[in-house]
Amino acid sequence: MIDLDKWQEITAALKKNKLRTILTGMGVMFGILILVTLLGIGKGFQNNIQSSLGNFATNSTVFWVQRTTKAYKGLPRNRFYQFTNDDIVAIKISVPELENIAPEIDGWSGGATNNTFRAEKKGNFRIKGTSPEMNMVNPVDVTAGRFINENDLKDYRKVITIGPRVQELMFEKDEDPIGQYLKVNGIYLKIIGTVKPLSQNMGNREDIIQMPYTTLQRLYNRGDKFYSFLATAKVGESVDELQNSIFSILARRHNIHPDDKQAIGNFNIAKLFQKIFGLFNSIGFLFWIIGLGVLLTGIIGVSNIMHVVVKERTKEIGIKRAIGARPAEVVGQIINESVFLTTFAGFWGLVLGVLIVEGIGKATEGSVDSQILNPYVDINVAFIALGVLVFFGVLAGLLPALKAIRIKPVDALRYE
Amino acid sequence: MIRLQNIHKSYITGTNKLHVLKGIDLHIKEGELVSIMGSSGSGKSTLLNILGLLDNHDDGVYLLNQQEIKAMSETKAAKLRNDLLGFVFQSFNLISFKNAMENVALPLYYKKVARKKRNRMAVEYLDKLGLKDWAEHMPNELSGGQKQRVAIARSIITNPKIILADEPTGALDSKTSIEVMDILKEINASGITVIIVTHENDIAHMTDRIINLKDGRIESIIETRKVNRTESSKIPQ
Ligand SMILES: Nc1ncnc2c1ncn2[C@@H]1O[C@H](COP(=O)(O)OP(=O)(O)OP(=O)(O)O)[C@@H](O)[C@H]1O
Ligand SMILES: [Mg+2]
Numbered sequence: 001m002i003d004l005d006k007w008q009e010i011t012a013a014l015k016k017n018k019l020r021t022i023l024t025g026m027g028v029m030f031g032i033l034i035l036v037t038l039l040g041i042g043k044g045f046q047n048n049i050q051s052s053l054g055n056f057a058t059n060s061t062v063f064w065v066q067r068t069t070k071a072y073k074g075l076p077r078n079r080f081y082q083f084t085n086d087d088i089v090a091i092k093i094s095v096p097e098l099e100n101i102a103p104e105i106d107g108w109s110g111g112a113t114n115n116t117f118r119a120e121k122k123g124n125f126r127i128k129g130t131s132p133e134m135n136m137v138n139p140v141d142v143t144a145g146r147f148i149n150e151n152d153l154k155d156y157r158k159v160i161t162i163g164p165r166v167q168e169l170m171f172e173k174d175e176d177p178i179g180q181y182l183k184v185n186g187i188y189l190k191i192i193g194t195v196k197p198l199s200q201n202m203g204n205r206e207d208i209i210q211m212p213y214t215t216l217q218r219l220y221n222r223g224d225k226f227y228s229f230l231a232t233a234k235v236g237e238s239v240d241e242l243q244n245s246i247f248s249i250l251a252r253r254h255n256i257h258p259d260d261k262q263a264i265g266n267f268n269i270a271k272l273f274q275k276i277f278g279l280f281n282s283i284g285f286l287f288w289i290i291g292l293g294v295l296l297t298g299i300i301g302v303s304n305i306m307h308v309v310v311k312e313r314t315k316e317i318g319i320k321r322a323i324g325a326r327p328a329e330v331v332g333q334i335i336n337e338s339v340f341l342t343t344f345a346g347f348w349g350l351v352l353g354v355l356i357v358e359g360i361g362k363a364t365e366g367s368v369d370s371q372i373l374n375p376y377v378d379i380n381v382a383f384i385a386l387g388v389l390v391f392f393g394v395l396a397g398l399l400p401a402l403k404a405i406r407i408k409p410v411d412a413l414r415y416e
Numbered sequence: 417m418i419r420l421q422n423i424h425k426s427y428i429t430g431t432n433k434l435h436v437l438k439g440i441d442l443h444i445k446e447g448e449l450v451s452i453m454g455s456s457g458s459g460k461s462t463l464l465n466i467l468g469l470l471d472n473h474d475d476g477v478y479l480l481n482q483q484e485i486k487a488m489s490e491t492k493a494a495k496l497r498n499d500l501l502g503f504v505f506q507s508f509n510l511i512s513f514k515n516a517m518e519n520v521a522l523p524l525y526y527k528k529v530a531r532k533k534r535n536r537m538a539v540e541y542l543d544k545l546g547l548k549d550w551a552e553h554m555p556n557e558l559s560g561g562q563k564q565r566v567a568i569a570r571s572i573i574t575n576p577k578i579i580l581a582d583e584p585t586g587a588l589d590s591k592t593s594i595e596v597m598d599i600l601k602e603i604n605a606s607g608i609t610v611i612i613v614t615h616e617n618d619i620a621h622m623t624d625r626i627i628n629l630k631d632g633r634i635e636s637i638i639e640t641r642k643v644n645r646t647e648s649s650k651i652p653q
Contacts, residue, residue, distance in 0.1 A: 005531060012513045319509045322470060323570065324498025324526040326491045405490065410470040413509065 010337050013309065024305040025345035031298035032346045032385055035291025036353025036377055041360065042287045044375030046280045051373055054198035055139045057100075057232045058273040061243050063250070064228035064265035072257035081254045082225035085214070090253060095245045097237035100136045103229040105129035105213045107220065116170065116209065117183040123169040126208045127184060129216030129226070137230045145178040145193030152192075153212045158219075160184070161193040165207035184209060187219055228265075239270040295388065299342065303396035306338050310400040317404050318412025331401040338397030339390055346389040350382055417578065417609050418444040418467060423476035425462055436462045438632035439476070444611065446577070449604040451612045451620040454629030460613045461582055463629070467611065468501055468580045469493045481577060498526050502571030502608075504581035504600075508563040510555040510570075516542060517551040520569045527574060541569040545599060561592035568599055578609045585619055597622050 014021045068079045088101055107127030114122040135147045145161070152159050162170075162177060171177050181188045189211060197206065211219075213226060233242040243266055248258065256263045310317070317330055354377050364372045407415075425437040436459045444450055452460050465471040466478065469485065478485040481500055502523075503509075510519045517538045524534035542551050545565040555563055564584060571579055581600065585593035597619060604610040612623060620626045626638040 005525060016513060315509075316511055319511060320522070320526075321490075321494060322468070322497060322503050322509075323523040324494055324574070326494040326526070328491065329526065408471060410465045413470065413505070 006333070006336055009333055010340050013313070013337050014341060017309075020305060020308075021341065024301050025341055027298035027301035028295070028342050028345040028389070029298070029349035029352070031291075031295035032349030032389065033353040033356070034294045035288075035385055036350055036382065037356050037360075038287040038291045039284070039381050040353070040357030040375040040377045041372060042284050043378065044357075044360070044364070044372035045283060047375070048371055048373035049276060049280070053273075053276070056269070057137045058270055059099075059235075059237075059239050060137055060230055060232040060269045061239050061246075062228065062230050062267050062269060063246065066263055066265045068256055068260055068263040070257035070260040070263075072260065073255050075255055081256075082227060083229065083250070085217075085224040085226075087250060087253055088229070091231075091246055091249055094249060095242065097233050097242050097245065099232045099234045099237075100133040101229055101231045102131045102134040102137050103129075103213050103226045104131070104134065105216050105222070105226045107216060115185050116166070118170050118181070121170050123166065123207075125163075125166055125184075126205055127216070128208055128210045129213030130210045131213055134230065137232055140195040140197055143194045143196050144176075145191070147193055147195065148210065148212050153214050156215045156218050157212060158187065158189045158215055159192045160189045160209050160211045161195045162191055162210075163206045163208040164194070164196050165205075166209055167194055182209070185219075233270075239268055243268060292388070295385075296392070298345075299389075299392040299396055302338055302342055302393065303399060306334065306397050307400040307403075309337075310334060310404045314404065314407065314412050314415040318407075318409050318415065321405075321409040322413060327405040330405055331398070334401035334404065335394055335397035339393035342389045342393030342396065343386065346386060350385065353377065354382070417446040417448070417481060418442070418611075419477075419479040421477040423463075423466065423473045423478060425459075425466060425471075425473050436632050437466075437473070440632075440634060442627065442634065444609060446609055447604070447607050448625065449601065449610045449612075449623045450625045450627060451614055451623040452627045452629060453613075453615060453617075453620050454635075456615070458629040459632045460615075460629055464580050464582050464611065464613050467578075468503060469497055494526075498523060498574060500577045502574065502576040502579045504564070504567050504571050504579060504584045506583035506586040508555070508560075508567045508587075510563055510566060512555055515552050515554050516547060516558065516566045519555070519566055520573055523570060523574045537573060538569070541573050542566070545569050559592075560588050561595060564588060564592075564596050565599065568596070568603070572603055572608070576608065578611065579603060581610065581612045583613055583615070585614065585616065590618075593619065 063083075065080075065082055068075070068077055068081070071077045083103070085103075088103060091098060091101055105128065107129065112124075114124045115127065116123045116125050130148060131153060132147065132149050135142075140147070142161075143164075147161060148159065151157070160182065162182070166182075167177050170182060171180070177191045177194060180191050182191065183189075189209075195210075216222070217224060217226070231242060231246060233239045247261070247264055247266065250256070250264055251258055251260070317325075320330065321327075357375050357377050360372060361375050364375075404412075420440050420442040423437055423440040424435070427434045427436060440463060452463060454460050462471070466473045467480075469480075472487065480496070483496075510516075511522070514522070517535055520538035520541055521534040524537065529537075539548065539551050542548055545568065547562060547565055547569070550558060550562060550566075555566070558566065564587075568584075579600070584600065585596050588596060593616070600610050600612065601622065610623075612619065614620055621640055624640060626640060628635045628638070
């Protein structure tokens with residue numbers, strides 16, 4: 001612990017040249033300030049990207065139909081085929097690593113004309129066929145009512161969920177849309193829920209009307225066909241393997257050449273996520289490097305100043321050694337000063353950095369365009385930064401201190 | 417107390433080697449008051465610094481308090497200095513940002529004496545040297561004589577066995593010089609060995625024995641007088 005004596009020694013030495021002490025301290029202060037601010041902003045970037053991804057399942061993959069590129073079993077190349085509802089059943093039965101599988105059918109928007117009517121109100125919305133499991137893969141926020149369920153699917157129910165934009169255009173503010181009907185492409189559909197996308201990306205929209213995909217197939221004469229689906233792997237299972245299993249089942253069922261990878265469109269979303277998270281990490285890493293670099297400059301400043309201070313105090317150190325100060329005490333004293341200076345300055349840098357990051361958070365709050373969302377300073381980061389400071393403070397003091405005690409007392413005393 | 421046999425010391429500056437002490441043999445008994453004289457550059461300070469463990473000798477045997485001083489760790493040397501030795505310098509060597517009391521108390525800090533106790537002792541010692549009222553003053557507020565008395569108080573506060581003084585009166589006028597010498601004599605009278613480097617004859621003649629150095633060798637030793645130690649003992653141990 002620092003007792004009163006040590007304390008007095010430290011402050012007396014640092015007070016001797018106030019301006020220099022302050023300037024040196026500022027170097028460290030700005031170092032830690034920049035480090036903390038960068039890390040806080042980095043966190044904000046990360047939060048922003050993460051929120052734009054919503055809760056999209058990271059271990060997922062998407063499949064879509066394409067034309068075959070190889071002739072197979074007497075069938076020509078460049079053949080078009082479609083997925084069928086039985087494909088889903090078959091995949092569910094024979095792929096153990098599968099967690100969820102969710103077919104999806106994009107209906108049409110009305111182009112330039114309105115496709116949705118209710119009394120005097122009308123609008124042009126995106127119509128989609130979906131499945132209950134979609135809410136596990138690319139979840140939405142069900143704000144009222146419920147999402148489409150298995151029974152809706154099985155019984156081809158004419159039920160829909162609507163997005164916020166649909167509700168806004170087709171209903172008054174005080175109206176409850178649940179249980180009401182919309183006339184979509186000439187057919188009355190009952191609203192069972194209102195849903196809000198968790199993010200704007202990943203194919204989520206506000207102007208969307210969703211119904212069971214089986215209902216859509218029936219209403220629009222699509223038989224049991226569809227073009228694309230999403231699938232997720234069970235926790236711990238590899239998405240690559242899931243892809244391979246699904247591919248071979250689909251290839252077999254649709255007489256596609258086992259090597260005709262082009263025939264079935266496929267994208268490993270898990271890999272995309274890995275890339276994005278990799279980017280976070282490298283940005284974070286870069287910020288750490290920059291911040292630490294700036295901090296290091298500050299600390300080198302402290303070390304320089306300690307060199308000068310120790311040199312100036314050579315005689316004083318000589319006197320102290322003549323009257324019995326052990327080398328360890330001399331070194332300890334110098335280190336105390338440098339640690340005190342770095343930690344004190346660093347502490348204020350930390351406080352200012354936190355305030356700045358909070359200020360940025362306040363300023364960007366509620367702004368849609370901002371690339372930063374909820375920046376904050378991780379308390380662990382703060383402690384690591386302080387630890388780094390103390391460590392380098394010791395180092396900054398240690399080098400000049402060791403130099404100081406290498407001088408013989410007699411030479412130190414003679415020093416002017 | 418101090419025994420030197422054939423002590424040699426050279427300084428190497430660049431390519432030159434300066435042989436400063438060329439075989440010093442000397443015996444100083446406990447309780448002696450000794451002065452070292454000689455012309456400038458004769459090696460007086462060098463000798464005193466070796467005696468004070470501030471510098472090391474190249475060759476020969478140095479026994480301090482029956483202990484042979486050889487290459488030793490600076491930690492051990494610091495402890496010996498703190499326990500056995502007190503220094504008084506021509507230029508006082510007070511620490512400028514500490515007041516008189518704190519300067520006097522500093523050696524006790526390295527002895528791990530509690531703050532209150534060592535400050536009380538420092539004031540006691542300043543009182544003995546007639547500086548009680550100056551305890552809170554900074555060195556730059558003191559006269560040369562006062563500074564040297566503070567330095568002397570600092571040198572004796574640990575109750576050392578030997579006081580080493582390198583031209584303690586060199587920066588003082590003759591009246592103050594005599595006062596300082598009286599104090600050193602009183603300290604000696606209390607049983608502490610005192611070794612004074614000086615080039616002033618009057619000062620040297622106030623000591624029991626004068627060691628004359630010339631060109632790194634002892635030229636002569638003059639016994640000035642025998643003192644009766646039972647008479648005064650103003651500085652108690
Ligand atoms: N650290 C050193 N490096 C090189 N030469 C030194 C060093 N210290 C002393 N000398 C030389 O050694 C010689 C003796 O020096 P010393 O200080 O012992 O003399 P002195 O007798 O005390 O003289 P003065 O009366 O002027 O103080 C001088 O020539 C001096 O220049
Ligand atoms: Mg000298």
